[in-house]
Amino acid sequence: MDDDGKLIRRYLSGEATAFDELVQRHQGPLFGYLLRMTGIREEAEDLAQDAFVRVLGNLGRYRHRDRFRAWLMSIARNLVFDRSRRAAGMKTVSADAPAAAPGSDVESTETLGDRLPGPAHRQPEAVAERRERAAVAQKAIAALPEVQREVFLLRQAGLTFREIAKAQKCPLNTALGRMHDAVMTLRGRLEEKA
Numbered sequence: 328m329d330d331d332g333k334l335i336r337r338y339l340s341g342e343a344t345a346f347d348e349l350v351q352r353h354q355g356p357l358f359g360y361l362l363r364m365t366g367i368r369e370e371a372e373d374l375a376q377d378a379f380v381r382v383l384g385n386l387g388r389y390r391h392r393d394r395f396r397a398w399l400m401s402i403a404r405n406l407v408f409d410r411s412r413r414a415a416g417m418k419t420v421s422a423d424a425p426a427a428a429p430g431s432d433v434e435s436t437e438t439l440g441d442r443l444p445g446p447a448h449r450q451p452e453a454v455a456e457r458r459e460r461a462a463v464a465q466k467a468i469a470a471l472p473e474v475q476r477e478v479f480l481l482r483q484a485g486l487t488f489r490e491i492a493k494a495q496k497c498p499l500n501t502a503l504g505r506m507h508d509a510v511m512t513l514r515g516r517l518e519e520k521a
Contacts, residue, residue, distance in 0.1 A: 331395035397490035467516040475509035
């Protein structure tokens with residue numbers, strides 16, 4: 328499998344399918360990040376498409392020393408903030424609303440915990456408990472201050488702290504501090520619910 332830089336070079340050389348490979352490789356983490364940032368499946372889908380369109384338009388200016396996923400997430404982050412500024416005051420959907428897997432038209436209440444294999448799958452009480460814990464965790468993440476939630480979700484999407492700091496246009500220590508604050512806040516909220 329080619330690395331992202333090779334795929335970009337192949338696309339810029341005229342091989343259109345190379346961009347499709349980039350999209351396939353990064354659409355899941357991108358969609359997951361956008362869904363958690365917006366809480367609205369349709370908005371996350373629109374923003375993901377917008378992000379890839381923006382990438383396509385700027386691919387010739389991509390600096391290959393940066394990681395492609397970090398660049399993509401930075402573009403997505405900017406799109407989220409642009410859209411939220413335009414939609415200020417509009418009603419939003421809770422981040423813990425049921426969401427289907429990327430590419431699916433069917434909404435689902437299934438959580439990541441539901442997809443994990445193990446004996447707990449055969450015990451309805453354990454499944455219900457995992458769903459409840461996942462819902463509590465999603466609510467706690469959604470309630471984080473925006474900069475903390477963003478750092479947490481970007482980290483979950485696989486970005487390094489240096490990449491997060493660059494995306495947030497802040498010093499590395501600020502990004503690390505925001506993550507620490509997010510984890511401590513989440514830990515406190517989740518311990519309260521336990």
